[in-house]
Amino acid sequence: MAGIRSTLNIKNRMMFLSRYVSPAMLAASGILVITIIALFVPPYIGMADNGDYYRILYSNGGYFNTPDYLSHYFGYFIKEYGIFQYFNENKDMLFSSQSLFVKFSLWVNKLFDQKVFDIRVQGAIFTALYTVAMYLLVESITWKAPRKYGYPIAIIAIFIFGDTGYTAYFNSLFSESVVLIMTVFVFASGLLLYRKRYNDYVLMFIFLISGLLLTTSKQQNAPVGIIIAVMGVILVFVRKQNTYRYMMASSLILLMIAGVGTYVLIPQDFVNINKYHAMTRGILMQSDDPEAALKQFDIDKQYAVLNQTIYFEPYMTVDVDSEILKDNFYNKYGFVSILSYYVTHPSQAGKMLDIAAKNAFTIRPPAMGNYEKSAGKPFGTQTKFFSGYSLAKQALAPKTFGFITIWSVLIIGLYMPSFIEAAKRRQMRHMVRLPLIVMMIFMGLSGILVSIIGAGDADLSKHEFLFTAAFDMVTFVAVGDAIRHRLWQSEEDQGGD
Template identity: 70%
Template sequence: MTEKGSILVKSKLIALSRYVSPAMLAALGVLFITIIALFVPPYIGMADNGDYFRILYSNGLYFNMPNYDSYYLGYFIKEYGIFQHFNENGATLFSSQSYFIRLSIWLNELFYHDQLYDIRFQTIIFIVLYTIAIYLFVESLTWKIPRKYGYPIALIAIFLFADTAYTAFFNSFFSESIVWTMLIYVFAAGLLLYRNRYNDYVLMAIFFVSALLLTTSKQQNAPVGVILAVTGLVLIFVRKERAYRIGMSAILVALFLAGVGTYVLIPKEFVNINQYHAMTRGVLMESEDPEATLKAFGIDKQYAVLNKSIYYEPYTTVDVDSKILEDHFYSKYGFGSILAYYITNPGQAFKMLDIAAKHAFTIRPPAMGNYEKSAGKEFAAQTSFFSVYSKIKHALAPKTFGFIVLWVIIIIGLYMPSFIKAVKDKHMRHIQRLPLILGIMLLGLSGILVSIIGAGDADLSKHEFLFTAAFDLVTFVAIADAIRGYLWRSDQDIIVQ
């Protein structure tokens, strides 16, 4: 580039920086692309895989399309009916997702219709929250750094966060929209605390609310509250004030209890479904001697006939909900005993982990279509609009558990020098960066472990969403820190409290 051209670029960056920060650029870029994807025809969303009923009916919505079943997996549907009278459907599960659905119904009735529900009112809520989350996340990485580093980070953020593999979930009733958005808030709040940006008490509140919504968004996320409570202990010592330390301690205890409570409140119906798959699509599937494996659990060897079967098969050897299975199959094992089995059989465990790794880098579930039937696309067609990142990730990521372990080791190694220095300096605000990143990675790994221990290989690409989300966020932070030169050292502009 010539000197004249360099001066011109520099002057434009200076002019841009007066009005648009890197964080604002990232947020506006993601907002603009997401609005085009979700609100401009042909509308992009997610087809129902059969799970919507679990959350719809108990929140006052119902399927008002006569042939709705024929749309399963194939077509996105944006309109539903609103119950006008008594709703006899109780909640089949507890989820923070219900709060967002009920708020969107209220907005729908206020601005659109009291009998016909448009899912895009929920989408508006998520887009607003998402835009703010992107702003805070990018701000935590670009605050007080030269614009020549900040804007490239913002452009990378747009490339990642505007990908429709993620944003299409907003036009659906899948809880992944909450998982993705709230995970960003949790990470952003922690990083902003680390950099001493904004009020610590406000960030503490954001951390708590987003972590609570994340933990309670789906039963699979029960470990989230426990992990954040443990890895977040260092947050207690960020400030010396007694009020802050008591408040943060109370938050961590609440998150721990929320994690335990989420696990306890899993409905019996879902326990049986997952437990069935944990054995038939997990333990038995990779066993060289299924009958001997069953014996290790105290289960009659005749149940080996269930090997590789799924709970929803129309014609089965035995009724999956029968008292026979309850007494002689389900009652013989649980999460703890399966975990113990895998620990004592590491070869089989690594086979399952490698199976899980094959799906761990897929953001968009391959089975669900993205278009309305009226768009004229073929059944289960998926959009390619602004999907470059997700396609590259799916195609090029090494799909082995060994790569995941290597990724964890590299990330920890990169941040360890600054952590050791912070410990030596006794600088608690600096110390918390590595535990925070480690906590996010553990959340992702819990998504893999809970999936294979709790449900075998059943619907892995969707069950492992928490890992693929955590992988992207941690990797993005590492890239941003490399660009701004803070991988091996802590930020020097932090004000000590």
């Protein structure tokens, strides 16, 4: 009798869960709870500064108020910063949508404390946005799916996207938080449009705003706006109304402009840093004859001495900010000429792509610790709390560009039949899924290509964050569609538009 009662209790609980908790709600709630425990329950988890924080903090009204702050670089997470009380003489050092979130976080913080900025205020804002974004992503896959398929998909979502490799960024001043959250919103809103879930105009707005915030979050993402605009053209035709088509076309044009504008507004200081590394940590590093490589750019062979050096090294053979280097080195090459070089030297390009692939599956950079010094952990210690996915991914993923190519071709091949079938039936909305998948793949690949062409192998694990996020989202959606038996076929007819 006890066994029967136990079985009935389990069935009753499952019926209650099935009736009142959707798979999307389960996934969002699970990720929310795990993130709260990780970020807001001692010992607090965050990201140590690698020297980049000052760019975004000082220009937005905050400053370092820890006396021995420099000694915490890379090793320890710091959660409290000062707030300027008077005139802030620091100008914007870079154009980034991240500033909007930092300023909003400071405004909220000032409601409780006018002098000390607690980074966890920003962490709470990002956590709330991430929870909503993950709800929409899981809903885009599990809507109308039988619960026996929906709940396993939700569990997978929690395992992947609740990983602290992702959420630790929320307690930091790295732009990866914005990149992650806005990428989820872009993908989820596109898929929800495909499935005709929620209002099309609301989803269009989410698609536009998240796309703009993603594109302008960091200079490296300049190509993202262009990719979204080009691959999103099909979204214009999912409805026949002229109002909708005009608004969607205008949104895509704005995204294109944002991509171009983000590139144009890159500060010259950042251009020189990236160009330096593109040559010393890219072209020269992988060349069998560095002097000959320089000759192809009409650069004096003596600059081969800079091979494998880093812009920030304290002792250099030449001042990296000097006019001599500007006239005889920086001005001799650019993004296009470096790209042309790699195209004409495929073996060297292949080496760089494989180097990039080794870092393409690392969610959390190995250089930065996650704990406060007061937690008593050794310098640079990273959390293992709910990190099963990120650790497994880093250890098991084949780290070659060949694997990335095979994965891309396989994913596109799996979704191609449903696209062709929808095209034959002239069902524009049902054709949307494959372009969205390709859009995400191209966005991820742009993160790799822009990194190695624009800055060599410098700080690759952080520069390739967009790829690792896009890889996980596309793979997750593919697994979800496979569980629902929807890989080779589109959604059933959802009515006229």
